[in-house]
Each structure stands twice: as C-alpha cells, then as structure tokens.
Amino acid sequence: MADPNAEVSRNRVERSALEAVRAFSDAMDRMHTGLRSDMDMNATDLSALRMLSIREQRGELVKPHDLARHLGISSASTTKMLDRLAKEGFIERAPHPNDRRALIITLTESSRRDFGRHFAARLLRMREAMGPFSTEELGAVTRFLDGMSEAMLAD
Known part of the structure; x- marks a missing residue:
C-alpha cells in the first residue's frame, strides 16, 4: 500500500x-529584455544570435533553414532577418564546408565580444551559484532541465 504522506x-x-522553473524562466526573460535593450535589437534577432x-x-x-525552424519563421522572414543582422555586423554568411549549395551562418568576432561583455558577469554569478552543489547534484539538475525542455517542446 502506498504511503499517503x-x-x-x-x-x-x-x-x-x-515554481522554481517558472521563476528561472522569468529571470531569463528579464535578462533577455535587458540584453535586447542594451544591444538595441528585437526578440527574434536576439534569439537568433x-x-x-x-x-x-x-x-x-x-x-x-536551421534558424528558421528554431525561430518558427518563414524562409522569407529568415532572409530579411539575416540581411539585417549581416548589415549591422552581427553575422556572416559563409559557404558550407561539405555542401557547396548551402550556406552557414556564423557570428562575427564583434558579436562574440558583445555577448561575452554582456554575459561575463552573469556567467560568473551563475558559476558561483553552482559552487555549493556536488557534481552529482549538478548532473541531476542538468537531467531535470533537459527533461523540462523536452516536455515543453513536445507536440
């Protein structure tokens, strides 16, 4: 017989x-809102980067195509976004190394520096927050968050 307690x-x-997942999600939303403001870009552009x-x-x-699928936008919208991000110096288009018909999208070095500048302090604080947890506990957190991500994205 199952223990009711x-x-x-x-x-x-x-x-x-x-509740902790919801609070973390809210914190991520607030962080991204601040980042969008700091970098003067819309939510889709930031999500792409x-x-x-x-x-x-x-x-x-x-x-x-990977970006379009990830963002849930059309090919035409993806092309417009990529044109805008390239013009603003955030991304570069390059030939795919294995498929000469395809392009790959990469961050520019300045984008990498911008992300590093915006995230460095946050990343340090997040690493410090992990300090009290054992490797096994962090592994459990990782499995939990991976499971939550899969559950949220499942159709």
Missing part, C-alpha cells in the same frame, strides 16, 4: 520544482 511530500516537491552562440559552442554548423 510520501505522495503528499512528492506533490509538494514537484510543485516547488515547477543566442542560438548561433550556443550551436557554435557545441561545434555545430547552422544553416538558414
């Missing part, structure tokens, strides 16, 4: 975890 305790912990930065750190190449 354990079920109540589990429900309480799950509710607390979801963030995606490029993350994929670059993973060593992944990004094609215009």
